Amino acid sequence: MANPNSQLLGQIAFNLLLMIVLVVLLVRVVGDLVAGNGSLGENLFLLVVVGIGLFIGGGFLMRLIRSAQGKK
Numbered sequence: 671m672a673n674p675n676s677q678l679l680g681q682i683a684f685n686l687l688l689m690i691v692l693v694v695l696l697v698r699v700v701g702d703l704v705a706g707n708g709s710l711g712e713n714l715f716l717l718v719v720v721g722i723g724l725f726i727g728g729g730f731l732m733r734l735i736r737s738a739q740g741k742k
Contacts, residue, residue: 682734689727696720 699716
């Protein structure tokens with residue numbers, strides 16, 4: 671069985687990796703919006719989906735960090 675601290679660090683690392691991927695996707699979508707590439711509706715939909723993903727991921731990451739601080 672894994673150590674609870676290492677399991678928590680694994681969850682935080684995985685969440686950070688997903689958030690980095692979402693930030694890269696966000697930069698690409700905003701770049702497409704500014705350059706006028708692709709469909710405006712599609713780019714706006716992707717922008718909303720990525721924004722919601724970052725909001726949920728950020729909240730989950732904050733909850734993980736707070737729970738880690740509470741266990742100390």
